[in-house]
Structure formats: structure tokens, C-alpha cells
């Protein structure tokens with residue numbers, strides 16, 4: 001049987017594995033790892049290996065546009081023109097009557113760069129509001145802010161190759177063995193090749209990642225800053241720091257030093273619930289290493305002190321000078337497949353395209369001139385949780401939700417439900433009929449899925465790769481970029497008549513010219529089939545070293561970095577030890593160590609932390625369709641320590657009610673000594689099953705956010721637990 005063969009990219013996590021998709025004569029797809037891809041070299045994790053099932057099974061797909069004429073009338077099938085004209089008319093009416101900030105877009109880190117770009121151009125340039133946020137707000141917005149504060153730019157310094165040569169890897173607040181499996185296999189391979197490589201993991205749970213560690217720092221939730229400050233103190237006290245690097249290339253060290261010396265190591269150990277000796281062993285391992293990588297993700301980002309937690313880890317690289325050289329660097333892992341691409345085009349309510357600064361009038365002028373749009377507002381837009389609160393209060397009238405499922409993923413999700421039920425107009429652009437938001441929609445726009453559309457994504461190491469269209473979308477579903485452009489045109493805006501995603505990419509690349517993320521040398525032809533590039537890669541003859549604007553770095557500061565460009569871009573940043581701050585120096589910060597999202601008390605004595613499991617992705621709209629993936633862990637659960645279970649009279653598999661000041665969850669108990677006493681863990685994936693939403697972890701989480709990043713805290717809320725008794 002003959003088959004067509006396509007090279008594309010996995011659409012799940014930020015590792016960004018290359019996938020070969022084969023389509024047989026009947027149109028059925030199969031997926032396998034691309035052996036030529038530099039990220040995964042032919043490997044795929046369980047989710048990637050089963051990608052094709054999510055496209056082959058179309059039983060849950062939205063096939064036609066639908067709308068209802070008022071909140072009381074039923075949903076009915078309509079033409080694309082009717083759905084788009086109605087949406088455009090309602091949005092225009094609200095904008096004219098209440099101003100541009102009366103409408104919002106809530107999109108997804110799974111959007112492709114071209115989709116992100118056009119959405120931002122529409123909302124920020126033409127509608128004139130910054131009310132566009134994505135679910136990346138829930139994922140990595142703390143890392144964005146921390147990189148800017150420490151390095152002057154939201155730039156991941158290193159690359160996966162560094163893993164191969166590091167001899168100390170410290171993972172804090174991440175479980176890559178389950179959530180970034182192919183990258184973790186690379187860490188395991190590095191460990192197998194170099195038995196002296198020391199793996200350190202900080203996590204309140206003994207995860208699969210922690211079980212492979214040489215040192216597992218099983219800290220209390222929320223105490224990462226105290227831990228990292230204590231490690232820094234030991235390094236400083238022992239003289240195991242890079243004095244020359246600190247002196248020549250950083251600023252703020254004395255302030256940082258004063259803070260980390262406010263607690264003794266013993267005091268910090270008591271706060272964290274780890275031993276003094278383990279803190280000292282960690283510091284000794286870092287001191288002895290020639291290559292030191294720090295890695296993190298949601299465990300640090302999703303916190304009321306997410307930015308400071310990030311900075312506490314980045315600071316360990318800075319005091320030891322382990323940045324900008326092979327085998328070293330701070331390395332935030334992105335959860336979403338294209339969170340990085342979204343950041344490139346300014347895909348959050350607080351960002352501007354091409355890593356320009358929303359607060360900088362010259363940067364706003366550059367972008368609006370390039371777009372030929374009206375003035376870009378200087379006021380940051382509503383973040384994801386703020387949007388739903390604004391819908392509830394009536395300040396926000398309409399929201400367009402694209403490729404995300406906020407009624408499972410937002411914190412304190414019942415508040416989000418109240419917001420949607422009060423919304424005057426809700427548009428849902430979706431692939432599947434499953435997401436809970438559809439029940440609130442006034443207009444439903446059916447979208448193409450992975451392998452049914454083309455575009456680009458950028459992975460955790462700044463690697464841009466293409467996704468190819470392998471098969472047609474079912475029914476009348478359209479590629480997201482096409483829906484966005486048709487709606488923008490229906491609203492009467494010029495500048496959205498692209499013929500292909502390639503044209504959109506070229507426009508985006510042109511806007512990055514001369515910035516620190518210059519991709520003017522990248523286009524679809526270069527990426528070809530299976531080709532990848534790490535940004536920046538300026539066009540031949542372009543000056544990569546030119547400043548981004550008044551707030552940008554000096555040309556002189558960046559010139560040496562230009563030498564690192566190769567035909568595949570820039571694997572490693574800051575090799576010249578010049579950073580993107582105005583002074584060219586990396587910055588230390590004062591890092592107070594309290595990071596509790598809520599206070600526990602007699603009524604709510606447990607700390608709840610939420611997270612992901614190996615074989616499910618986010619709210620399960622794709623992975624939940626795959627029988628093999630559902631077999632791994634078929635239902636939700638709560639993890640609790642045997643001592644806590646004994647005290648509550650709970651046995652394995654008992655039904656447990658976990659309650660907070662917001663709501664409750666009823667799931668089966670998993671009694672395990674892999675979790676700390678006094679801490680409970682709930683997976684975040686499950687939403688409504690039949691008519692019950694009692695599996696939904698975010699019934700109980702709290703909508704409290706980091707004041708610097710707006711990222712919600714999913715890792716620390718106060719809950720009670722008891723054996724469930726049917727009413």
C-alpha cells in the first residue's frame with residue numbers, strides 16, 4: 001500500500017519533537033519519531049506515539065459553524081459568513097459603545113506562531129486593546145518576567161545540547177520524566193555516559209524524576225526560595241562563586257547577598273523541611289561542576305512568588321558564572337508546545353510583538369507603523385483570570401475563546417463559570433465538541449486540528465520548526481489563521497488578506513529585524529521539511545547587533561554575539577557575557593522567601609498542590625480520546641501520605657472529599673509515602689464526567705496570583721480532606 005510521508009512537529013509539550021506522519025490510501029495516519037530531528041533523534045513519548053489517533057478519530061469533532069440568536073434560543077448550524085458577520089457585528093457594537101477594552105481574546109499556547117501573530121495584530125493594533133491573553137499565563141508568565149529582570153530579555157540562554165555535557169543538573173519544581181519525557185531521556189543518557197553527573201531534584205513529591213536523583217530535596221511546598229538562598233549562602237561562604245564574573249558582568253550582588261545571609265542554613269533547612277547536610281551536598285555538587293544547569297517549570301512558575309522563585313534559581317547560575325557556556329545555564333521548560341512562539345509575537349496581555357516593551361512609546365510606534373494600524377494602547381490588558389472576573393462584573397462584554405478549556409484549567413473555576421454565565425457574548429473556536437465552554441457559546445467556530453493545518457512553533461530551546469498539513473479538516477472546519485483573518489476582515493480591518501501562513505510568518509520575521517530575537521533570516525523555505533532553526537537568525541547582511549529601540553542594548557555590546565550565528569541559528573546566548581539589560585550586566589535581586597498562596601488552619605490543614613500525569617495532556621480533549629493513554633491512570637485521584645491516611649481512617653481507593661474555601665473534589669485515595677506528610681496532590685486534567693464535575697481539581701484551587709507576572713498559584717492552597725460519605 002502506498003503512503004504519503006510528512007515531517008512535522010509534535011503538538012503537545014515544549015520539548016518539540018520531530019514526527020514523521022504517514023498517510024495511507026484510505027487517509028489513515030500513523031506517527032513515528034523523526035530520526036533526523038535534533039531534538040528527539042527518532043524517539044517519541046507515549047503521547048507523541050499516539051498522536052495520529054487524535055486525528056484519525058473524528059467522532060468528537062465540531063464540523064460546522066453554529067450560533068444562537070439570543071441566550072434563550074437553541075444553537076443552530078449556520079454558514080461561515082453568517083457566523084463571522086454576526087461575531088464581527090457584535091464585537092463592533094460593543095467596541096463602539098463601550099470602547100475597545102470591552103472585548104477580549106483568550107487563546108492558547110497551542111496556537112501556532114502565525115495564529116498568535118494575527119490575533120495580536122488584530123487586538124493590539126486594530127481593535128486597540130491589549131485584552132489578549134492565553135493559557136500560557138497559567139504556565140510560564142513568571143519565567144518571562146524573571147528572565148527580563150535577570151537577563152534584560154525573555155531569552156532562554158541554553159539548549160538541549162548542554163544537557164549532554166553538564167555534570168550537575170538541578171531540577172526544581174518540575175517532573176520532566178513525566179511532563180517532558182524525551183528531554184528527560186537525554187538527561188538519563190547523559191547520566192549513563194557520565195556516572196559523575198550529579199542529578200539534584202527539589203520536589204515535595206518523590207516523582208519519577210526524583211527517584212533518579214542523587215539528591216532529592218523533598219521540600220515543603222512554597223519553600224523553594226528559602227532553599228535556593230541557603231544553597232547560595234553555602235556557595236558564597238565556601239568561596240565557591242565566580243568572583244570575576246560577578247564583578248565584571250552582574251549588578252545587585254550585595255543586595256542579594258545580604259538577603260541570603262539573613263537566614264542561617266539551619267534556619268532555612270527547618271523552613272524547607274530538608275536536612276542541612278543535603279543543602280551542603282547540593283552546594284558542593286554545584287561547586288565541583290564544570291557545567292551546571294538549572295531546570296524548572298510549573299513548580300516554580302505557578303506560585304504567588306513565581307518570579308522570585310525563578311530568580312532564586314537563575315541566581316545560582318549567576319553566582320557561579322554558569323551561563324553562556326557549554327553545559328551550563330538556567331533552563332526553563334515550557335509546558336505548552338508553542339509558548340515560546342507566543343512570546344515572540346507578544347502573545348500575552350502584558351507583552352508587545354518581537355519582544356518589544358509595551359511600556360516603551362517608541363516600541364509601540366514601531367509596531368503600529370509596521371502594521372499600519374491605529375495607536376497601540378500603553379495599558380496592559382486583562383490577564384486570563386482577570387478576564388473572567390471582568391465578565392462577571394460586566395466590565396467585559398464579549399470574549400473569543402480559542403483552543404483552550406478555561407472551565408477546567410483556570411484556578412477557582414467556579415468563579416470562571418460565573419464569569420461566562422454573565423458574559424453578553426461568547427465565541428468559542430474549537431476542534432472538539434467536548435470543552436465545557438461550548439455550553440456558554442453564542443457562536444461556535446470549528447477549527448482544524450494538528451496535521452490539518454500548517455504553521456510554525458518554537459520549542460523550549462528557541463528552536464523553530466514547521467508543522468505540515470497532512471490531511472483535510474473534517475466538515476467545514478478551517479485553519480485557525482484563516483478564521484482569524486476572515487473575522488478581522490469582516491470587522492472591516494485591512495492587513496489580513498494573507499494567502500498562506502508562510503506570508504504571515506514573513507511579516508512576523510520582518511518585524512523582528514534588528515531585535516534580540518531577530519528571525520529575519522528564517523522563512524518556510526529554510527525550514528523546509530523537517531528543518532529547524534534556533535533564534536536569533538538574522539537575514540544575511542542584516543545587523544543582529546542593532547538595538548531594539550531606546551530601551552535596547554548597545555550595538556557594541558552585542559557584536560561578539562553575532563559571531564555565534566550559524567546556518568541553523570544560535571544554540572546558545574550570552575556567550576560573550578553581555579546581557580540585554582541597559583548596562584549589559586545580568587541582575588541579582590532581593591528575594592524574600594515567603595511563598596505561600598494561602599494560610600492553612602484548623603479547618604483547612606492540608607497544603608494542596610496540583611500537577612500533570614504522564615499520559616494526559618492538559619484538559620484531555622486530545623489525549624482523553626486515546627484508549628492506550630487512558631489505561632495509564634484511568635481516573636482522577638488524590639495522593640496522601642500513609643500517616644495522614646491513618647489519621648483520617650482512609651485506605652487506598654476510598655472515596656475522599658477534598659474541600660477548600662472555594663469548593664470540593666471527590667476522588668479516590670492513593671496512599672503513598674512518596675508525598676510529604678500534610679501535603680495532598682491532585683492531577684489537573686479531569687473536568688466534567690457525565691454530569692459530575694467532582695473530579696475537577698480547580699474546584700478547590702485559589703485565584704491568587706504572582707503580583708509581578710499575574711500567574712496563578714496552583715501549587716499551594718489550603719484544603720481539608722475526609723472520607724466521602726454519600727449524602
Ligand code: SF4
Nearest residue numbers: 010012013017045048
Ligand atoms: Fe511530544 Fe513532548 Fe512527548 Fe516529545 S516529549 S513526543 S514533544 S509530548
